[in-house]
Amino acid sequence: ENSDAGEAPPRQGKARASWFAGLLACLGCLIGCAAGPTWQGPTTAAKVTTRPWGEAPAAVVYESDHYRLYSTLPNAPAVEDIVQVLEGAYGQYRRIAPPTAPTATPMKCLLFANRAQWASFTEKHTGDGAGIYLKIVRGGYTLDDVFVAYNIGPIATRSVAAHEGWHQYLARHFQGRLPPFLEEGFACFFETLKDDNGLPQWNLRTNPNRLASLAYAVRANQTWPLGQLVTMHAGQTVEAEPDRIEAFYAQSWAFALFLREAENGRYRPALDRLMRDAAAGVTIDPTGTLTRRRGGWDPAGVRPMLEYYLEMDFPAIERAYWAYVNRLVAGSAE
Numbered sequence: 554e555n556s557d558a559g560e561a562p563p564r565q566g567k568a569r570a571s572w573f574a575g576l577l578a579c580l581g582c583l584i585g586c587a588a589g590p591t592w593q594g595p596t597t598a599a600k601v602t603t604r605p606w607g608e609a610p611a612a613v614v615y616e617s618d619h620y621r622l623y624s625t626l627p628n629a630p631a632v633e634d635i636v637q638v639l640e641g642a643y644g645q646y647r648r649i650a651p652p653t654a655p656t657a658t659p660m661k662c663l664l665f666a667n668r669a670q671w672a673s674f675t676e677k678h679t680g681d682g683a684g685i686y687l688k689i690v691r692g693g694y695t696l697d698d699v700f701v702a703y704n705i706g707p708i709a710t711r712s713v714a715a716h717e718g719w720h721q722y723l724a725r726h727f728q729g730r731l732p733p734f735l736e737e738g739f740a741c742f743f744e745t746l747k748d749d750n751g752l753p754q755w756n757l758r759t760n761p762n763r764l765a766s767l768a769y770a771v772r773a774n775q776t777w778p779l780g781q782l783v784t785m786h787a788g789q790t791v792e793a794e795p796d797r798i799e800a801f802y803a804q805s806w807a808f809a810l811f812l813r814e815a816e817n818g819r820y821r822p823a824l825d826r827l828m829r830d831a832a833a834g835v836t837i838d839p840t841g842t843l844t845r846r847r848g849g850w851d852p853a854g855v856r857p858m859l860e861y862y863l864e865m866d867f868p869a870i871e872r873a874y875w876a877y878v879n880r881l882v883a884g885s886a887e
Contacts, residue, residue: 592747593648594754599640601633611666619643621659625666626704634707635664635714641753642715642743643722648757649739649813650828652726660721663701664710671703688791695720711753715743728834729844731827732855733786734801738809741802758814760806767803768882775800779871782808783859784852807878815877823862837861 599617606612611627620639624632639662665671675686679696686694693702693713700717704710719740723731730736742757770776775796777785782804790798812824830836836843840854856867863870 592749592754592756593645594746594749595637595641595644595752598752599637601636603629616659619656619659620662622662622664624664625670626664627666631704631707631710632664635710638711638714638746638753639718641746642718642755645743645755645757646719646722649742650723650727650832652722653728653832654726656725660718660725661699662714662718662721663699664714665701665703668703671701674701685788685791693717695724698724711746712744715746715753715755716740719743724846727832727846729831729836730846730850731831732783732843732858733850734782734784734805734855735809735812737787737802738805738807741806742809758810763803763806764881766799767807767878770796770800770803771878771882777801777804779804779808779874780856780867783855804878807881808874810881811874811877815873820863823864827858827862 602616604614604616606614606623606625609625612623612625613629613632615622615624615632615636617636617640620636620643622632622636622639624635626632663674665674672687675694676683679686682696691705691709693700693716695701695717698721700714700721702710702713702717705713717740719742720736723736731739741760741763743755744762745760746753746755748754773796777797777800782801785801787801790801793801812820814821827836831843834844834846836858838844838854838858840851842848842850843854843858859870860867865873
């Protein structure tokens with residue numbers, strides 16, 4: 554259920570490529586610059602050791618404090634950079650969702666040199682879900698607490714790793730679960746990163762690609778109704794039109810940002826309670842399915858869960874959310 558439909562930066566169709574080009578620059582500044590963005594990340598590089606993985610010359614295991622990355626990519630510096638991204642992102646995940654206990658065993662990641670290797674692994678290890686995973690065009694997926702990706706270039710691969718690492722982090726550390734759309738929204742927080750003296754840095758308020766997709770969806774009337782969005786997971790979008798896929802992620806990102814930032818942080822205490830309860834597996838959910846990490850979940854539980862934590866009825870949540878979206882698109886959000 555944690556499959557992700559195209560986690561690389563959103564594709565830009567020919568009909569709107571020039572429109573997007575301007576938006577990526579000006580909207581990215583509007584959301585970040587107006588609020589005085591802060592970039593945070595590690596101040597020292599993580600220690601990384603290596604050892605062979607099997608007999609293939611390029612197959613190597615890269616080990617750090619929290620990760621064990623298996624890779625067939627022959628470019629060792631590029632793979633070590635992904636480990637630094639993962640370790641840096643781990644610190645960012647803890648800012649939003651402190652774990653109930655530190656990880657005792659490094660989390661397992663697989664990074665293949667190309668799509669053919671990735672597809673072969675996926676076909677062999679994902680069972681009945683392989684057909685869905687193989688529809689992912691440029692991205693990765695997390696299965697239990699293992700994430701699997703392939704090289705799609707230095708910038709996009711870093712973005713995928715930081716996004717998927719969030720899913721992996723929750724799968725490892727949370728007893729319960731967040732609604733899938735909200736988990737995806739927070740995963741988008743980590744997609745945009747820059748380097749400072751070679752070390753990855755994040756501003757959790759800034760994602761120009763998702764903002765541009767959100768603006769386009771609003772302008773083109775391609776948004777998902779919030780009542781539908783909150784019941785969805787990423788696997789349901791893999792066969793949708795590209796614009797609708799992008800709208801799903803952009804709107805989910807906007808809802809996560811709404812909970813964390815809107816109205817001068819009005820909803821952040823509710824978000825913090827939800828995160829603590831999900832981590833402990835005691836989420837207030839009338840269906841009881843969000844109290845556990847494994848197994849199925851009932852989408853019917855999401856709406857009343859949000860109403861409980863936000864202490865608002867759903868129509869009021871909708872009004873506040875869309876007002877925030879409009880401010881985001883206008884570049885005037887808090």
